[in-house]
Amino acid sequence: xxxxxxxxxxxxxxxxxxxxxxxxxxxxxxxxxxxxxxxxxxxxxxxxxxxxxxxxxxxxxxxxxxxxxxxxxxxxxxxxxxxxxxxxxxxxxxxxxxxxxxxxxxxxxxxxxxxxxxxxxxxxxxxxxxxxxxxxxxxxxxxxxxxxxxxxxxxxxxxxxxxxxxxxxxxxxxxxxxxxxxxxxxxxxxxxxxxxxxxxxxxxxxxxxxxxxxxxxxxxxxxxxxx
Numbered sequence: 001x002x003x004x005x006x007x008x009x010x011x012x013x014x015x016x017x018x019x020x021x022x023x024x025x026x027x028x029x030x031x032x033x034x035x036x037x038x039x040x041x042x043x044x045x046x047x048x049x050x051x052x053x054x055x056x057x058x059x060x061x062x063x064x065x066x067x068x069x070x071x072x073x074x075x076x077x078x079x080x081x082x083x084x085x086x087x088x089x090x091x092x093x094x095x096x097x098x099x100x101x102x103x104x105x106x107x108x109x110x111x112x113x114x115x116x117x118x119x120x121x122x123x124x125x126x127x128x129x130x131x132x133x134x135x136x137x138x139x140x141x142x143x144x145x146x147x148x149x150x151x152x153x154x155x156x157x158x159x160x161x162x163x164x165x166x167x168x169x170x171x172x173x174x175x176x177x178x179x180x181x182x183x184x185x186x187x188x189x190x191x192x193x194x195x196x197x198x199x200x201x202x203x204x205x206x207x208x209x210x211x212x213x214x215x216x217x218x219x220x221x222x223x224x225x226x227x
Contacts, residue, residue: 008048016042021054034091060090063098072099105142118148151224155206158185160223168216169209177216178202 016022016038023035024042027050035052044051058064067073067088074082076095088096104110113119119136120127122144129148130136136145156164161183168177169190181201182189188209191201204212210222 005048009044009051012051012053013044015053023052023054025050034089034093060096063090063096066098074099106138106145109145109147112147120146120148149226151226153220153222153224155210155222157206158183163223164221169213169221170216171212172214
């Protein structure tokens with residue numbers, strides 16, 4: 001080794017003596033290999049350009065930490081293939097990644113169940129509530145489970161007339177009461193209590209009854225159904 005080479009190599013040797021990580025890069029037949037740790041007993045017999053103090057910013061630090069924590073590392077091969085690497089060397093010439101965790105198809109349902117929502121299971125073409133004390137097994141296809149839908153508010157139909165015939169209603173945001181007097185297939189006739197002497201009447205559809213009116217106790221002029 002020449003004096004000028006020793007001078008170039010001296011800072012690296014001092015770093016090694018101070019327990020800093022030193023790396024070596026082999027050059028064989030013109031082919032340059034990746035940087036690797038020099039180990040505990042280097043010979044220092046090669047050109048100074050083949051040694052370096054490991055950079056503080058290790059591009060593979062996150063991957064190495066993940067590998068130490070037991071996560072699987074994958075290396076990228078041709079044709080967009082990621083392959084598990086049980087002994088990654090984290091060379092600059094390769095692409096690496098932490099193996100993605102498989103997405104749990106029941107994740108949303110499990111979180112909803114944990115939050116207290118009711119989960120239903122499809123059994124003989126009927127949705128059946130899963131009892132909370134037993135929990136769900138999640139062993140069947142995702143299509144066999146669902147979060148129980150909230151009841152939907154829809155207009156009355158003529159068949160529901162016993163639920164609202166002769167009941168007092170009022171326009172939303174108003175105080176004056178009206179009474180549902182007559183029901184037809186697709187509409188009702190109401191009259192205004194203040195105008196009773198003149199028999200002021202109004203015919204409206206069940207849809208408008210739900211949209212514009214409410215019962216005296218402020219409950220909606222419609223019904224809830226489970227879909």
